[in-house]
Amino acid sequence: MSGAEAITIIGLIASVTTIIETSRDLYDAATSAQGLHDAFRAVSQNIPLVLNILRDCKTVQEQIDRDYAASTDAHHRHELEESSKAVKPVMSACAENAQQLKKILEKVVPGDTAHWLERYKKATQAVMPYKKRKVEYSMKEMLEKLQVLHTIEAEKRSAEVEAAIQHLSELPPSLPEDDSRYSHSGAGPMNVNAGGGIQKNYSQSGGSNNKMYNAENRNFGGD
Incomplete structure (x- = not known):
């Protein structure tokens, strides 16, 4: 694992963190957020959990990079390298989910509550064309992806993540389901x-x- 690769992974974690923090600030700054669907509130309530997991991941990755640089054991270095490689696609997927959430919040949260649903429909069509996607799905998918990492790196959060995923799964849809x-x-x-x-x-x-x-x-049809 080269130094550049290590920096890329840490930078990716930091990038996802920044996007999520921006989404939190967007929601917190809204004066009319109380008029939105409950899914938006649920997403906002799960942001601190996501940020905590991301910080755990960054701390662990930084330690892996230090161990890699200090080790002369080829087998150990290979294990550390594989561990880092496993993080990158997960974080890339989380970055996509985080961007979707941020772009939707940017378009939906500001403005009067009377027309939030129309803004929401237009936002999802622009951000995620050809996909049936809602804010609760994006947050749920991000938690599920982070769960793969956090079960290794922070067992103490396991029950909290499971509860969050369950709650998001049980929410009424924030957009009407298309009759496909x-x-x-x-x-x-x-x-x-x-x-x-x-x-x-x-x-x-x-x-x-x-x-x-x-x-x-x-x-x-036939018989």
Whole structure:
């Protein structure tokens, strides 16, 4: 492990820490945060836990780097090198989650509470296109990634992290779930009756394609 590699990993941890601290400051500075979905509050409440784990990781990594520099045992140096390599992809993934949270908070938290949901929808579409993602998911994923490291480096936080992940998992969705059972990418009509009862009077205008259905039971497929 070269000195440059060690600096890169420590720098990555520091970068994630800075992003999370910025997110904390954004939420704390908001005058209307109380009008947001509970998921935003849950995210904010978990920020101190994330910061504590990141500080633990930085402390451990700094010690690993010192041990690596001082050791002349090739096997020990290899173990330290592998330990550092394992941290880098986890922190890179955490950096992505942290950036998502910060960008959403930047767009959603400031302003009046009456239109926060519309700002939130637009923010998630801009920050995370093509993904079903919510603030609680980003925080939950970050904790799950850090959990891999913290179970090795700080067992005392295990129960706290598990409780935080469980709480985030049980929150009502901060955005309405898209009904992905029904999608249509081709030509022609799509007839859907998502509830009970009779599906009546569907029509498609347009010459020979004009059709109307008034059906109590319609069956498709094989036997």
